[in-house]
Amino acid sequence: MSDQDQASGLRKWASLQRQQQEAEEGIDVAAAEHVPEPPLPPLTPEVALAEQPEAQAPPKPKIPLMVVGLPGSGAAQVSRVKARLGQWSSLGRNWAGEPDDWSIHIAMAETSDLAELCNQYNRWALWISSDADDFAAMYRTLRQLHERGGPRRLLALHEPHLPRQGLLDNLRGAAEYYLNMELLVLAR
Template sequence: MSEQDQASGLRKWASLQRQQQQAEGTVDVAAAEHVPEDTAPLLAPALATVEEPAAMTPPKPKIPLIVVGLPGSGAPQVNKVKARLGQWSRLGRSWAGDPDDWDIRIAMAETSDLAQLRDQYSRWALWISSDADTFAGMFGTLRQLHERGGPRRLLALHEPHLPRQGLLDNLRQAADYYLNMELLVLAR
């Protein structure tokens, strides 16, 4: 509302007050006085409240997580990883947080710039499937990471029904013994 509109509104209100008092037979001098234009800005803050827009908080930066061991890349693979992080979050793992807080990046162990990626990103994971040939495939991926200067520490991302005994422990022990790599396997 502009200042002129506010002054005009005040004049109309004063005029209405005068008319009501004249109808009753008494005239209040103060109410009958004309409201000067220069006092309207002094009254404006009390009469009109201006709402300021809510402060916009900048978006929270996403946490990059480089995942190796997935066949191919794209949205379906990223969704697999996010689903697993969501399961851990629901199990009370506070570090997993909201799966949408993660910037999931799929990398191939064969990539030539693996050492540069390792220097750039600190969080790495190995996706472990549960098919019959998993051990050989995953150990081969770990060996390529080792040979190409990849990370020495990775989180084991695996399907929830995969038991720790057997495949997961064997991979963890082989990575440690043969490649001097740490594969972090989380217990349920």
């Protein structure tokens, strides 16, 4: 038999012996064993506040970002954009925050309600492929934005290792010179 079982058995036996003895003497066991609890002090405002459960902070609103230039739309494209933002965040770009801080929306430059979207959202980005052969497609996207009343300022969403010289500078220069658009290029 274990020590805990022996102790439990002894306590039961002692309690039973005490109850029998008190019953023989005519003592009310329940009343005799009842020990009144001391009254609780009145609640002060500080104690009342401390005892209330902490209110959950409302969730931080996500930053909307409209992205153009991606082939297609859907969860896979949103994941690509979040991965790119995560790369910048890991490089110490504080503005990128955490990828989940962003509400990514994929837009097509050909959409008929582009001007309405531009009025509704103020953060826009152009997805820039690292393939220089896609320069014409990226410029065409910028031209469509220009013609349809789209944003005049966009973040160049490119791979962190893509150098500023070459594709990024050429695209930025063409957007500024021919379309009066600002393409914000963030290169290392």
